[in-house]
Amino acid sequence: MDWQSFLSLCLWISPHALLAAVIVLLFRRRLYRDFPAFTAYTLYETAAFVLLFVLTRLPRVSGDQYKYFFLATMVISLAFRFGVIEEIFENVFRDYQFLKAVPKHRLMWMKAILALAAILFAFYAPAENPARLMAGLAAVNRGMAMVQSGLLVFLLCFSRILGLSLRNYAFGIALGLGILSTVDLGTSALRTQFATEHGIVLLNVLSLSSYLICVLIWMGYLLAPDRKAAHLANLPNSELEEWNRELQHLLRP
Amino acid sequence: MITAWIFVAIALLALTALLYSAAAHRRRPASIEDAIQTMRSIDIAAFRNLIDPEEEAFLRSNLPPDKFRVVKRERARAAISYVWSAGQAAALFADVGQSAKHSPDPTIAASGAQIAQTALRLRLQTMQTCFRLARTAVLPGRKSLAPPVWIDQFEWTAEALQRLGRLRRHESVYSTSA
Numbered sequence: 001m002d003w004q005s006f007l008s009l010c011l012w013i014s015p016h017a018l019l020a021a022v023i024v025l026l027f028r029r030r031l032y033r034d035f036p037a038f039t040a041y042t043l044y045e046t047a048a049f050v051l052l053f054v055l056t057r058l059p060r061v062s063g064d065q066y067k068y069f070f071l072a073t074m075v076i077s078l079a080f081r082f083g084v085i086e087e088i089f090e091n092v093f094r095d096y097q098f099l100k101a102v103p104k105h106r107l108m109w110m111k112a113i114l115a116l117a118a119i120l121f122a123f124y125a126p127a128e129n130p131a132r133l134m135a136g137l138a139a140v141n142r143g144m145a146m147v148q149s150g151l152l153v154f155l156l157c158f159s160r161i162l163g164l165s166l167r168n169y170a171f172g173i174a175l176g177l178g179i180l181s182t183v184d185l186g187t188s189a190l191r192t193q194f195a196t197e198h199g200i201v202l203l204n205v206l207s208l209s210s211y212l213i214c215v216l217i218w219m220g221y222l223l224a225p226d227r228k229a230a231h232l233a234n235l236p237n238s239e240l241e242e243w244n245r246e247l248q249h250l251l252r253p
Numbered sequence: 254m255i256t257a258w259i260f261v262a263i264a265l266l267a268l269t270a271l272l273y274s275a276a277a278h279r280r281r282p283a284s285i286e287d288a289i290q291t292m293r294s295i296d297i298a299a300f301r302n303l304i305d306p307e308e309e310a311f312l313r314s315n316l317p318p319d320k321f322r323v324v325k326r327e328r329a330r331a332a333i334s335y336v337w338s339a340g341q342a343a344a345l346f347a348d349v350g351q352s353a354k355h356s357p358d359p360t361i362a363a364s365g366a367q368i369a370q371t372a373l374r375l376r377l378q379t380m381q382t383c384f385r386l387a388r389t390a391v392l393p394g395r396k397s398l399a400p401p402v403w404i405d406q407f408e409w410t411a412e413a414l415q416r417l418g419r420l421r422r423h424e425s426v427y428s429t430s431a
Contacts, residue, residue, distance in 0.1 A: 095354075095366065096373060142260065149267045156274040163344025163376050165351045166278070175275055182267045189260030244350075244368045 172221020
């Protein structure tokens with residue numbers, strides 16, 4: 001085994017091993033109740049990895065058969081990610097009924113614009129890859145990555161501008177998924193240009209590294225204490241109601 | 254070829270935005286004092302002058318149309334910076350409220366939730382006002398919109414909040430020395 005294959009193998013196995021630790025954390029901290037879609041996604045990713053890993057070890061499985069399995073798991077994974085994004089949006093705006101309408105409308109428009117852009121880019125994207133199925137799925141992957149990273153950037157920027165502070169867990173999940181989708185978008189676009197063997201290996205390493213970073217981010221945010229809870233010591237107690245009354249005067253002139 | 258590089262550019266921009274929001278998330282949460290300071294820094298009298306319809310009518314009648322449009326654009330831009338500061342103060346209050354919302358004490362948590370709701374509503378209103386003012390800056394020939402509903406109360410509320418802040422500081426000094 002050469003060093004490139006060894007590096008790729010390490011980068012393929014390590015994030016999934018860490019993902020198993022993320023699952024344990026989700027269950028130990030009972031976060032599966034707040035983030036059921038994310039929990040399902042991590043379980044699915046781990047199961048898909050085990051399946052693909054076993055397939056690579058089976059001599060009866062041909063390269064083409066493996067490719068079909070890989071593509072099928074990739075498409076399901078993309079669908080799961082949409083569920084996770086929806087869940088983060090729900091989690092952020094759950095306590096603010098009056099705000100729900102704003103992001104819902106914006107989100108609808110964002111989805112429509114991003115989907116249109118993704119279709120246009122997929123249509124006009126160069127398809128130098130000779131395998132048509134792979135090229136088609138690469139275009140779908142690129143489009144979906146664009147929609148997903150767009151939605152996550154929108155969520156983080158919108159909540160930042162509005163002053164909505166995301167709790168650590170939701171923020172960590174959004175950030176990790178955002179980085180993963182964004183690197184997916186960049187690497188899938190570069191794949192059409194660098195079809196050489198060396199270029200593909202390099203892009204694979206980049207994709208796998210981004211997945212490792214994403215899992216490390218999830219783990220870090222799940223392990224870290226909640227920033228908001230730590231800050232409570234600086235807050236006044238009985239005056240809070242009075243602050244609120246004063247602020248409400250602004251809304252009721 | 255160009256399409257691929259456009260994708261890479263979009264990805265880099267998105268990555269920058271994500272890293273920026275990660276850095277911003279790590280910043281120290283706001284305190285009530287920060288929020289009041291921001292609120293007090295807004296010169297309401299100057300803001301009132303900038304959005305006063307009579308002042309606008311006076312300028313319209315005394316300036317040539319092209320000069321009037323330039324002045325109105327500048328006034329709208331200045332007004333946006335005031336409203337943006339008011340919105341930032343509201344965002345700081347929202348941050349304080351959201352911190353309190355996670356308190357184990359249910360009364361503090363309830364008050365925090367209320368502050369967060371109120372401040373976020375105010376933040377939304379200031380954002381809407383910003384968009385309206387931006388429209389005025391882009392189309393200065395159009396008739397200006399009515400002053401925002403919250404402005405009449407702003408000065409009074411800012412003073413009341415500052416009084417509360419002073420009271421709180423005084424109490425904390427008193428309790429420390431006792």
